[in-house]
Amino acid sequence: xxxxxxxxxxxxxxxxxxxxxxxxxxxxxxxxxxxxxxxxxxxxxxxxxxxxxxxxxxxxxxxxxxxxxxxxxxxxxxxxxxxxxxxxxxxxxxxxxxxxxxxxxxxxxxxxxxxxxxxxxxxxxxxxxxxxxxxxxxxxxxxxxxxxxxxxxxxxxxxxxxxxxxxxxxxxxxxxxxxxxxxxxxxxxxxxxxxxxxxxxxxxxxxxxxxxxxxxxxxxxxxxxxxxxxxxxxxxxxxxxxxxxxxxxxxxxxxxxxxxxxxxxxxxxxxxxxxxxxxxxxxxxxxxxxxxxxxxxxxxxxxxxxxxxxxxxxxxxxxxx
Amino acid sequence: xxxxxxxxxxxxxxxxxxxxxxxxxxxxxxxxxxxxxxxxxxxxxxxxxxxxxxxxxxxxxxxxxxxxxxxxxxxxxxxxxxxxxxxxxxxxxxxxxxxxxxxxxxxxxxxxxxxxxxxxxxxxxxxxxxxxxxxxxxxxxxxxxxxxxxxxxxxxxxxxxxxxxxxxxxxxxxxxxxxxxxxxxxxxxxxxxxxxxxxxxxxxxxxxxxxxxxxxxxxxxxxxxxxxxxxxxxxxxxxxxxxxxxxxxxxxxxxxxxxxxxxxxxxxxxxxxxxx
Numbered sequence: 001x002x003x004x005x006x007x008x009x010x011x012x013x014x015x016x017x018x019x020x021x022x023x024x025x026x027x028x029x030x031x032x033x034x035x036x037x038x039x040x041x042x043x044x045x046x047x048x049x050x051x052x053x054x055x056x057x058x059x060x061x062x063x064x065x066x067x068x069x070x071x072x073x074x075x076x077x078x079x080x081x082x083x084x085x086x087x088x089x090x091x092x093x094x095x096x097x098x099x100x101x102x103x104x105x106x107x108x109x110x111x112x113x114x115x116x117x118x119x120x121x122x123x124x125x126x127x128x129x130x131x132x133x134x135x136x137x138x139x140x141x142x143x144x145x146x147x148x149x150x151x152x153x154x155x156x157x158x159x160x161x162x163x164x165x166x167x168x169x170x171x172x173x174x175x176x177x178x179x180x181x182x183x184x185x186x187x188x189x190x191x192x193x194x195x196x197x198x199x200x201x202x203x204x205x206x207x208x209x210x211x212x213x214x215x216x217x218x219x220x221x222x223x224x225x226x227x228x229x230x231x232x233x234x235x236x237x238x239x240x241x242x243x244x245x246x247x248x249x250x251x252x253x254x255x256x257x258x259x260x261x262x263x264x265x266x267x268x269x270x271x272x273x274x275x276x277x278x279x280x281x282x283x284x285x286x287x288x289x290x291x292x293x294x295x296x297x298x299x300x301x302x303x304x305x306x307x308x309x310x311x312x313x314x315x316x317x318x319x320x321x
Numbered sequence: 322x323x324x325x326x327x328x329x330x331x332x333x334x335x336x337x338x339x340x341x342x343x344x345x346x347x348x349x350x351x352x353x354x355x356x357x358x359x360x361x362x363x364x365x366x367x368x369x370x371x372x373x374x375x376x377x378x379x380x381x382x383x384x385x386x387x388x389x390x391x392x393x394x395x396x397x398x399x400x401x402x403x404x405x406x407x408x409x410x411x412x413x414x415x416x417x418x419x420x421x422x423x424x425x426x427x428x429x430x431x432x433x434x435x436x437x438x439x440x441x442x443x444x445x446x447x448x449x450x451x452x453x454x455x456x457x458x459x460x461x462x463x464x465x466x467x468x469x470x471x472x473x474x475x476x477x478x479x480x481x482x483x484x485x486x487x488x489x490x491x492x493x494x495x496x497x498x499x500x501x502x503x504x505x506x507x508x509x510x511x512x513x514x515x516x517x518x519x520x521x522x523x524x525x526x527x528x529x530x531x532x533x534x535x536x537x538x539x540x541x542x543x544x545x546x547x548x549x550x551x552x553x554x555x556x557x558x559x560x561x562x563x564x565x566x567x568x569x570x571x572x573x574x575x576x577x578x579x580x581x582x583x584x585x586x587x588x589x590x591x592x593x594x595x596x597x
Contacts, residue, residue: 021438021441149572153569255445285450
């Protein structure tokens with residue numbers, strides 16, 4: 001039962017965070033200078049038409065009323081109407097772009113998780129040797145690069161020099177992403193560059209700790225083959241902090257997508273967010289930012305749960321959770 | 322200080338990092354006055370010339386502007402803004418984080434909850450939303466907004482550093498002497514947390530460079546014609562096949578500067594925190 005109480009408490013906090021988040025985002029965007037109605041109609045609009053539009057959009061209502069209307073719509077799955085593209089429901093464009101971004105994020109995960117775990121383990125096992133120094137330096141360097149810099153390096157190599165992958169990752173009109181999967185490779189690799197550093201460094205240091213522990217020494221002294229000790233005994237325990245880092249970075253990943261998608265012109269949530277900001281499309285900005293933060297909050301929550309589930313040292317009494 | 326130099330001798334990575342950083346600082350100070358061009362001067366006879374031709378060491382962009390000159394001017398703004406944001410966010414973080422950790426109780430709980438919420442918006446997203454809506458990014462607005470976006474993170478570090486010192490006798494001694502809270506926090510405790518604080522400032526410096534470059538790249542940073550490294554990359558991306566140098570050199574400038582600062586920060590971390 002203790003696990004259930006813990007779960008409910010955590011879920012309550014997640015919901016509380018999301019509510020506070022939504023208020024913060026709403027305030028941030030609505031309080032900013034600039035008249036929305038004026039923006040929509042352009043500088044040449046008469047004061048009368050601006051006032052009429054304000055009236056029809058309900059912009060003159062007090063702030064709490066507007067927040068209530070917005071949040072109420074959000075809970076019912078209504079993201080509102082775009083300001084820049086008049087008459088377009090945000091729902092009709094938003095989820096397709098989110099889908100694209102999720103596919104891109106999953107492709108990146110598929111690339112960087114095995115790569116960074118493999119090289120992290122290798123560096124950890126060879127700690128202090130040349131292999132370790134090279135992997136560690138490479139991790140530090142790639143982690144330090146903004147996504148668009150590693151992206152430019154990849155484009156220069158694969159698109160300009162070798163001409164094997166496209167410079168931009170746009171989906172031709174009338175086609176779907178599924179027929180153009182090769183456009184995912186370079187954006188996903190750019191994300192891999194950044195994430196590789198974080199994950200492999202974490203994997204290395206937890207591997208070093210585990211390899212120096214008594215039970216690994218005992219297993220080695222018993223004469224077990226080294227590969228068996230590393231993969232059957234050490235890796236299982238050394239993976240825990242790595243999984244945490246991967247989960248915690250999911251929110252980060254979606255923030256980083258903005259830069260990557262802009263570089264490659266990929267039609268996802270990130271480039272949608274940027275164009276919403278550039279066109280001052282307030283309802284769309286609110287939807288995008290709230291969605292990005294929701295992903296962060298939920299992935300942190302799921303990571304906590306996974307950690308509890310995987311860590312044998314955390315056990316709740318009275319249940320087998 | 323002597324300790325610092327001996328350790329430096331044994332760390333080639335740190336020497337490389339510090340040298341590159343110093344080189345960039347020198348370029349930022351003297352570069353623009355050495356260059357025969359200004360950052361807006363358009364050489365109409367030499368548009369998109371390759372590096373080394375027509376008197377342009379790193380070539381020109383589609384408007385015939387000298388890439389090297391624009392990179393040198395760009396180093397000024399990015400170094401200035403990044404240095405200021407890392408300092409301001411660290412100072413703000415120390416004030417907020419110290420107060421929360423020092424007074425504890427409800428103040429601390431509220432602090433932690435608020436920081437959890439603010440930190441759920443990635444700093445890049447927060448900065449670009451505010452800068453984008455404000456519409457007019459200057460050195461000042463960039464500095465203020467990025468500093469604010471980073472403060473929750475620095476405040477958490479500062480709070481942690483203070484908590485590790487809180488229980489010591491010298492703090493109690495100062496309290497019994499009747500010193501006020503401000504004195505205890507900033508005169509007694511602060512000097513003892515200088516290690517983690519310095520590590521945070523140098524790491525923040527590297528993050529700030531990444532952030533400023535990314536904001537410039539997204540078009541919500543400094544506005545044209547001010548040369549900005551990130552902006553140079555996105556401006557010229559469409560001609561990457563014809564004139565790759567217009568994109569590659571600003572990217573390499575960002576890469577070398579951020580990696581140099583990271584190597585430096587890694588070294589500060591080793592000296593100040595790990596080996597004590």
